[in-house]
Each structure stands twice: as C-alpha cells, then as structure tokens.
Amino acid sequence: MTPEEFRRHGREVIDWIADYYQGLESLPVLSQVAPGEVLDGLPAGPPERGQGFEGVLADLESVIVPGLTHWQHPSFFAFFPANATGPSILGDLLASGLGLQGMLWTTSPAATELETRMLDWLAQLLDLPAGFRSTAAGGGVIQHSASDAVLVALVAALHRASGGATETGGVGTGRFSVYTSGQSHSSVEKACRIAGIGTAALRKLDVDPATLAARPEHLAELLAADVAAGWMPALVVASVGATGTGALDPVSELAELAHRYGAWLHVDAAWAGVAAVCEELRWINAGVEQADSYCTNPHKWLLTNFDCTAFWVADRAALIAALSILPEYLRNTASESGEVFDYRDWQVPLGRRFRALKLWTVLRWYGAEGLRAHIRGHVALAQEFASWVAADPRFELLAPHPLSLVTFAVAAGAGGDADDADHAGRRLLAEVNASGRAYLTHTQVLGRFAIRMAIGSVLTERRHVRAAWQEISDRLAEATVADSRATNSRATGSDAPDSDAADSGAAD
C-alpha cells in the first residue's frame, strides 16, 4: 500500500469509526448471532490475488458487525467496561504506524523513556507511594493485562522467597503457598497453575459477609498453620475492587501479615485503582504504601484502549532478577552500562509494542481534570442506580457499592425462597440481554445469583442508566406473569419451551 493509498483508505477507516460511534446507540449491545453464523459468512480459504481495500469495510458492516458485542455501547454494563476513546485510538494508531519494538532501551530509547515517564505521571495522578517511581527503587511498566501482572508478581515473589533458588531449581525447591480472597480474579488461580505451584498451593481467604473483604484473621491463621506444616508463604494478593462484587480488601493488614512471613504483597486494583485520580476516592489507596507490587488498568476505566495494564513494583531489582535472561543477540552497550531500563526484563514476552503513546495522548487530552470528571460521573450514576434498587422492594443490594459497580438480586421477599428469587433473577438477566437494549453480567454472592451493573462506558449518560433500570424493572414484572403461566402449563404437562428459550443466548 503506497503512502497515498494509505492516506485515502486511512481516512475511510477513520470515518468508518466515527460513523460507528455515531450510530452505536441504535445497535443491540449483545450480539444476537448463533455459533457458526459469522464463520459461514467468511470464505473458506484466502484469496489468491489481492483484493484491494474497498471490500473490507463493506464486509465489516455485513459480516462482522452483526457478530459484535459492542463494548463501547452506552448501555454496556457487563463485566467491567473497557474504555476506548479518540485520543487513545489515535495514540495506538501512531504506535501501529511506527511499528517498533521497545524490548530493549536501545531498540527505541523513546519507547522506554516515554513509558517510564508516563508511569511516573500516572503514579502521581493516583497518588501512589513515592517508592513506586522510577526515580526511587521501584518503577512502573505497561503489561498486557492484569493476569500478566499477577503472574510476574508471583514469579518475582517465588524468586525472592526462595532466595533465587527457583531460577535454576524451580518451584519444587520449596512448598510455596499463595493467599487471596475467594472474591479475587481468576487470574490468581491461573497464575498458580502457570507458575507451576498448582492450585493446591492457593489458599482462599474467607470474607466478611457484610463487606466481602478478605478477613485478615483468616490469613493469620492460614499463614501460621502453613508455616508450621512446612509451607513457604510466597505471595498474598489483595484486591482493591474485586471482579465479582468490587470488594476492597484491607491492604494494610494483609501486607503486615504477608511481610511478617516473608511473602510478597501484590495489590490487584485492575478495575478500581484508577478511581484514585479523584481526591475524594483516594481512601482506596489505604495500605498501598506497604505493597511490593500494584496494578491497575487504564484499559478498563481510564479512557485508554486495550491493552494497557499499569504495573508498579517497590523494588525493581527483585523483578528484574526473576525475569532477566541475556542471550548474546540481545547484548548491547547501553544495557551493560546499567543506566537504562530494558522493559523485556519486567515482563513475560520479549517483544513490546509502543503502548506508552496512547497513555500520553490520553493524559494530555483529558488532563487530570478530565480524568476526574470521567470517574466522578460514573460513580454518581452508580450511586443513583443503587438508590433505585434500594427503593424497590422486589430487589435487594448484595454488596457495598462505593464506586461504579452495583451488585443486586431479585429479593426473596419475606419468608420467600432464595432459589426461586435467583431463578427469576437469572431469567430476568437473560431477557434483558436478549433484548439488546442493555448488557449486564452476573456473579455469585454468598450463594445468591447476583446481577452486576458495572457503569463505566465512556458514552454512558444518565438516560442510559435510567433506561437499563426501566428495562430490568419492566421485565421483572412481565417475568412474574410469565412465571405463573409457566407454572400453570407445567402443571398441565406442557414443555414451556418459551421460558427455557429465555435462558439461551449469551447471558453471563
């Protein structure tokens, strides 16, 4: 593609994206296609001759778009929304255009140094401990995802707990244990499997039933018992805003216990951490100054498109010692001088995209003020939504909701059966999602089927939250009617296929 063709097709793509955002609201949030439908629309084999660019956008519209679940839709309230914004898309476009590898300082000094500076900026914006800055003993780096962050934290923790013995001898050199709350992200368990200690090494901490926060007393018990039994505690993962319910663990108390037993304390604040851009929400940083590592995802709730996980360590030497390997073909004078960071030694892969560019374009475009306004708006909407739930006796709130995630259930009612209520909740969620008018997902809270309302899309306004509530509220009323019909038809031997069908599709 010549530069002139690139200019022409580039403009078409830019316009396509702008048009997509302008028309987004009219599309169903959750894709309505069946398995195999998109595959069937694609040729079985690749073209022999080049086809030009013209057909791409047409096929995108006709074959791909119907198969998309629109994560940038203003009525996307599922999982945690993953922000994409104009400045981040353009920063990322520059990274694609430059097409460089920032694995070593020398392979593009600006890629390393812009990343160092952006992570320092972000540490300032979030008021993270001074020790995390590159000018101290720590430092920040962009990881692919929070899963990668907890994996490298675990590898560094094992390296440190073993005095470096795992590097050659592996994790069989000790019996290493890991601790986290049952509310934590599944990536902690996945990291235990990948890092070779297995899930038997993972202890799930009990949570306080009111706050869903990990109980330090339980951690203390487990640590004492494990050490007595010959285990070596390597890592404690504290969640600040756990995935299921947004639970906030008591970082300081967990850190104190971790350090008493020589374990590494990693804070997974993947979703919630960025809220600390707002001074009034900085209480979420309590205890973080005691962490060995910390991660939060600008690619979730800070206006930066995937992938951009910000990961800091208090002692970069420990991380580098765990991950550095220097083959001959990567040796170079700059690295050997010790004056530069080589970020390949801070992560699993070798290759690195120039991801700092999009953080730069985002932080410049919004400024601290704009970032705060973004977070504050969602928190306010979530509080309002929670107040509607609280005021409706057909629903109950299941967890604290200080930020932008509200977890609730269909109320069992006085003397009612929680199983029936959960069944109604499950069907309600499936129907809302199948409508295409909003998309929410669920979790389990202390055995209850919990609907998660995660507010965080850039385009979400009050009217979208209001409409989602209306949809939920109206459908529960209908479902109650349908339910009694189904009960009647079951009683008369019918298969009630309609009520089963309501659970199909992609409600999750």
Place this chain on the structure above:
Amino acid sequence: MTPEEFRRHGREVIDWIADYYQGLESLPVLSQVAPGEVLDGLPAGPPERGQGFEGVLADLESVIVPGLTHWQHPSFFAFFPANATGPSILGDLLASGLGLQGMLWTTSPAATELETRMLDWLAQLLDLPAGFRSTAAGGGVIQHSASDAVLVALVAALHRASGGATETGGVGTGRFSVYTSGQSHSSVEKACRIAGIGTAALRKLDVDPATLAARPEHLAELLAADVAAGWMPALVVASVGATGTGALDPVSELAELAHRYGAWLHVDAAWAGVAAVCEELRWINAGVEQADSYCTNPHKWLLTNFDCTAFWVADRAALIAALSILPEYLRNTASESGEVFDYRDWQVPLGRRFRALKLWTVLRWYGAEGLRAHIRGHVALAQEFASWVAADPRFELLAPHPLSLVTFAVAAGAGGDADDADHAGRRLLAEVNASGRAYLTHTQVLGRFAIRMAIGSVLTERRHVRAAWQEISDRLAEATVADSRATNSRATGSDAPDSDAADSGAAD
C-alpha cells in the same frame, strides 16, 4: 473527543504516518540519543487541564522521533525486522476503534470466529498439517508473542506429562525436563523459569557445527539418561529458523524421539515459518505434521504489525485442559454448550484484543500472490548479499543462509587470530550502526563474533542492501587503517580513546 474532532485529528495522524514513511529513508536507522535525553524533553508531571491534540504531533516530532530506532526503515537489518504495513495498520485501527474484548465467544462472536477462520486460512497458506485446522482436533489462536506461545506449550506439556497432576499439585509432582538446541530463542529458558521448573530442567542440545541444527543423537542420549535418572521429559522445542543464525532443526527426528518418551514437541518457527507461503520453501515444514504445537509470527515477516503470533495445536483439548478456569462471572450458555471456542482458555491472560482483523486486512490486500512476492524478494536479496560476502576474502560466512538471514564474520585469514578478527568485527558493527545508515545486530557462532544481516523490512530494496554492504565494506577498510594506528599508539603508551568510543552507543 467528539466524532467530528476524531475525524479531524484522525486525518492528521493518518497523514503524519504517511509522511513519516515518505521521509523515513532520510532518518538515521538507529537512534543517536543518550540515556535520559528523551526523559529530559518530557514534562515532569501530567497536565492539570486537557491540552487538545495539536501539540501531540509537534512533540512527537521534536521529542520522540529523535529517540526512535526506526524498525520500518529500509536499512533496518537488525534482530528480525518486524513488519508493519498499511493494511495491517488499518486493520489494527479498526480493532482499536471497536474496542472490544474477545475473551469469550459470547463477548463478541465475530472476534472469535474471524480469528478461527484467519488461522485456518493461514494454515492453508503455509500448508500446515490438516490436523491443525479448527475443523479437526486442533486449532489456531493468536498469541501476543512467540514467548507466550512457548510458555503455553510448556504448561500444556507439563499438564499432559503429569496426567493432569500439575494442575493442583504443581510441577513438584515430578522432575520434568525440557530439551532444545543452544541456538534456540531465550524464551524457552524464560518459559522454564516462569513455569516453575527452573533452568536446571533445561537441556541444551549440541548442534552440528556445519548446519547449527540440533543433533538428534544428543537428544536420544539425554532422554535415555534423564529417564534412567528419574526425570520425566515434558517438552522438546525444535527451532525452524533459530534466532541467532536461522538454524533449522530436524523436526521429524526430534519429534519421533520426543514422542517415544511421551514429551510434547513444539516447533518455534517464529521468524521463518511464514516463508512456507512459497511453495519452493515448503521444505521448511518437513516433520511439522508430527508436532504437538507450532508457532510463527506474521508480525515478523508477514506484513502484519505487532502483536500477532500465530499458534496452532494438534489437540486443542490438551491446551484447554491445562489453561481453563471458569469463575462464576464468566459462565455463559454459549460456553457451556461446547459449540464455541473461548480463546481465553488458549492463552495466559483473560483479555483479548480483536487482532484477527489485521490478519484479515493483510491477507485480503496482498492475497497469496502478494505474500509470496514479499518473501521471495527478501530471500533473493539475502542470497545476493551472501554472494558478495563469499566473494570478499576479508569476510567469511558462518552459517547456512537458505532464507533471508546471513550470518558472517570478519575473516581471521590464513593463520590469523580469530580474536583479532572478532575484535575488528565488533568495532565494524559499532561503526556501521553509529553511522545511522544501516542497523545490524550480532550473535555468537561457535565462539565467533557473528554479524547478522536480517533482510525483511517491507521497504527494503536492492539498493539498500547494496548500500549496507558498501558501508560494511568501506568501514572495514578504514577500521584496518585505524587499527594499525591504534596498535601503534598503544605501543607508544597512548590510551587510544577513539577506538574505545567506537564501541559505545547502542551496537548490539
């Protein structure tokens, strides 16, 4: 940023990239900045107020570009070039714009199904074994990098070798061993550390001094001795085009031995694998039909910008069993139906960018014909370059060069000292790189300092290869003169600072 602002700034960025490519040839390939220089050009803290987009491109020009090593430069011959092209940049731009997460089928069915189809297309283009197709028991997936690919191959191999015991009990449940040639990529060693078996579990296979290929006889010896000593062989990694020298291991013989001992055979064809788009180069696929997994990087030499590692397995069930974890908040009807792929279970992280789009735009734009022409052009240039080296008695070729990598050294000459020749080679490389006119890197070949000429940038034409050769050739002549001067000055007690300085900067 409103859609109208996005259109305007989007065009500016598209134009900036087109201009960048048009002016690329006049820039020094290797950045000439000193450590800290880019940092000094960046504000110490983030802006309080948003600054608009205007300043970004200006600062990019003045602060960032001087700190870039230009990987898309036609005279970039270092490491392995990492292709970026118009269609891939635009495909990636669409992925950024859509901003979706393809972790589960249900989170965007088209993201999963386009990826499945594109990996099937690519398997067809490379004539990979039918068993790797999604329609058979295998399947392909895009990984972040070849490092991630070998890591998940190792995790799957350990899971299989242990009969699933590693999942809970970890790798301490057995003494697992891994085998690969001393020429292999450092990611194999890094994977051993991350996966918890440690580097003591890694056996480096001797290579044939003529071909630098792993010796199956050595693998046979090691396997027998290890099993006798109670080790459990888990993984053999065969390289098809090893990083240092492009060595090609005998896949079939290694696979046969691996399978005899129950080990997994992974083929790392990160750089060279894509050459199989050309029928006359398909001999590189010999034995691949016996592999358990295979990876090659379209983001190196197949016109697709980073990241895009294509990874196939012969038995997807083994991979999924090793990596699948299903927390409540990810449960959904589609996944439970078993009718769909959830690619999060094929990789380390949970989140997934819509990377199949850029593979789609690339394969459509170039067609099979265009891909072949791209590979063929580079192979022909490399053969011509090698002929110039061979014809110049001051140099010697150090390894076979059937594809686009030529590894050579300054000749020791009749009765000459190899150390002196290597010293001259090291200085020559530093000078060529410091000139900014070309960028090459080095490796070690059987103790010799080897210069690597890796031809693979999209913009590289014959004149760039010719100019690089001229530069190398002329500078060696000058260096020889300087060398005798330095020898003279050393003899007279001078410090010869100039000849030391020549080794500074970023020659690697």
